[in-house]
Amino acid sequence: MAMVIAMVLALLTVLGRHAPNAVIRWISTAYVEVVRNTPFIVQIFVIYFGLPAIGVKFDPTRAAIVALRLTGLS
Numbered sequence: 001m002a003m004v005i006a007m008v009l010a011l012l013t014v015l016g017r018h019a020p021n022a023v024i025r026w027i028s029t030a031y032v033e034v035v036r037n038t039p040f041i042v043q044i045f046v047i048y049f050g051l052p053a054i055g056v057k058f059d060p061t062r063a064a065i066v067a068l069r070l071t072g073l074s
Contacts, residue, residue, distance in 0.1 A: 002065045006072025035070055043067050 016028030035043070047070075048063040058066060 002068035005069045
């Protein structure tokens with residue numbers, strides 16, 4: 001499931017990085033750089049332990065799927 005979601009979002013990110021609109025290019029590039037430059041374990045901790053502080057809660061399986069999806073885009 002994570003792989004399918006990652007593939008679709010990766011395609012959208014690639015298209016965003018080659019978009020004629022500078023804002024879309026900047027957002028796509030910033031996203032890729034942030035994901036590449038943070039360790040995977042930090043991403044998991046932020047998703048599972050940090051997001052509940054703002055009201056977004058995931059069970060452990062869904063948190064892992066979200067983390068894998070985000071990492072699969074870089």
